[in-house]
Amino acid sequence: MDALALGMAHRYPESHVLYRKFNRHFPVIVRGKGCTLWDDTGKAYLDGSGGAYVCNLGHGVTAIADAVSAQMREVAYVTGMQFTNPAVEALAAEMAALSVGDLDKFLFLTSGADATEAALKLARQHWVARGRPSKHKILALAPAYHGHTMLALSAGARPAYRAMFGEWMVPVVQVPAPYAYRCACDGAADCPRCTGTILEEVIAREGADSIAVFIGETVGGSSTGASVPRDAYWRTVREICTRHDILWVADEVLVGAGRTGTWTAVEPYGAVPDIMTMGKGISARYAPLAAVVTAERVLAPIAEQGGGVLHAQTYAHTPMMCAAGVATVRYVREHDLLARCRAMGARLHAALAPLRDHPLVGDVRGRGLLAGIELVADRATRAPFPRAQGVADRVADAALAEGLVCWPHAGGADGVNGDVVCLAPPFVVSDAELLEMVARLERALERVAASRPGR
Ligand SMILES: Cc1ncc(COP(=O)(O)O)c(C=O)c1O
Known part of the structure; x- marks a missing residue:
């Protein structure tokens, strides 16, 4: 019996679902169309973050649903270990046409985390295949x-996860990320962190012969809530990594x-990753879908050894999920959604600009239809709120009450503190919807500001 039929409350521990959070009620979303979601009480929410930055086309696009369903009727699954299939071949070809530089070999998986694992393991495989096993860091x-x-x-x-799972983690050498609002350089042209030259310092300390990736x-x-690195940042990184x-x-x-606003975010930087x-x-x-893309120059040493990719997953290259990818990529092209993302992105940032004067807001930033609003306790010193106040979460909850889905992040400032709320609407968002999203976010900020101690 499902929880709905049993009339259970949708919160821990009443339902059989193990919810991600134990201390809140979860509205039941029963329908979505465009930028709007409806729950089972009929309340409508504007999906200002496309869920977790996902629903780029909006909800309820029947063209994609039809393509997935047609594929499932044809053949839903074959193993990528023994077969290929038309959907994965088409998706790889479509995405190769949109890719940067020579990145044109695609491994399709089901989650971003899995893609991270596969990408890092591939880098390690590359160096071992080239007879340089010391390169592991x-x-x-x-x-x-x-x-x-x-x-x-x-x-x-993330320090919070390190505290809990530290013993299980592999050592990783950290390089301070480009995060202009949180950098002490005050915009200095030669700031190592903001230009990327800090990577050179870290490599000198660790030894290039020990570093794989x-x-x-x-x-x-x-992480840095829609912070956009400087124009030359990734070219500098490219040059350092190559050298x-x-x-x-x-x-x-x-x-x-x-x-x-561009198919890959690296495109405007004029640099090609490995x-x-x-x-x-x-x-x-x-459908769940993620990808690792690389170039022949990375794969060739591994291929010369007669090996393959040392990363396996039951659903790799599955026709059903690749059909969703093909339909999505074609939909983006046929509806000119990259241009629309750029145009609506400019409108979003213009609409958000006045929030810079809000007493809770330290910074507003981003590119295309991705915006980060950083919330601070002190606008002059940029001091973050103490994590215990849960300010970003409270703004997101207040936004939900106003009928807006936005995405809260914490910990960016110093690993623990630092509150950012992000917006990432579907590319099909209308002008009126954008303005309404910003208005609802502003009302949510007002609610939280009004509940601050001393007000
Ligand atoms: C930059 C980045 N990489 C990887 C991931 C992991 O993706 P997934 O949640 O699909 O595993 C995320 C998820 O939010 C992400 O934002």
Whole structure:
């Protein structure tokens, strides 16, 4: 019997569902269309973050549902260990046409975390195949987020998870992430952290011969809350990695697939990574789908040994999920949604700009249809709120009460404190919907500001 039929409350421990949080009620969403979700009481929510930065096409796109269902009727599953299939071949070809540089070999998996694991393992395989097994270290930007499996968590290095699972994590060398609002340089042109030259310092300290790979989110997602690195940042990283024989993995699970206005977020930087991960928007999550893409130059040494990719998953290259990807990529192209994302992104940032004067807001930033609103206790000193106050979560809850889904993040400022609320609407969002999202967010901020001690 399901919880609905039993009339159970949708909170722990009444339901049989093990909810992610034990201390809240979960509305039951029964329908979605475009940017709107409806719960079982009829309440409507504007989906301002596409769930977890996923629903790029909006909800209820029947073209995608039809494509997935047609594929499932034809053949839903074959193992990628023994067969290929038309859907995976088509998806790889479609995505190769949109890719940067020579990144044109795709491994399709089901989650971003899995893609992170596969990408890092591939980098290690590359160096072992080239007879350089001493190259094993992982360098990763901090703050960062790469997923919840253990290697991905290790690379993400969030102190809260380290405290709980530290013994199970692999050592990862941290490189301070480009995060202009939280950098002491005050915009200095030669800031090592903001320009990327800090990577050179870390490599000198660790020894290039011991380093296999450097991983970073091209534009900050849940880590630095939509912080956009400077224009030359990724070209600098490219040059440093090439000079020291280090593979660069660009994590585009959140910011790829058009979210920042170009198919890949790295495109405007004019730099080509060695490996890239993608997820979320590549199927607009009409089916679980993620990808690792790399180049022949990375694979050739492994191929010469007669081996294969040492990463397996039951659902790799599954026709059903790849059909969702093909339909999504074609939908983006046929509806010119990258151009729409750029245009609506400009409107979103213009609409959010006045929030810079709000007493809770320290910074508003982002690119395309990705925006981060950083909330601070003191606008002059940029001091974050103490984590215990849960300010970003309270704003997100207040937004939900106002009928807006937005996404809260914590810990960006110093690993524990630091509150950011992000918006990432579907690319099909209308002008009126955008303005309404911003208005509801503003009302949510007002609710939280009004409940602050001393008001
Ligand atoms: C940048 C980045 N990488 C990896 C992941 C992990 O993706 P998934 O949740 O599909 O495992 C996420 C998820 O939010 C992400 O934002």
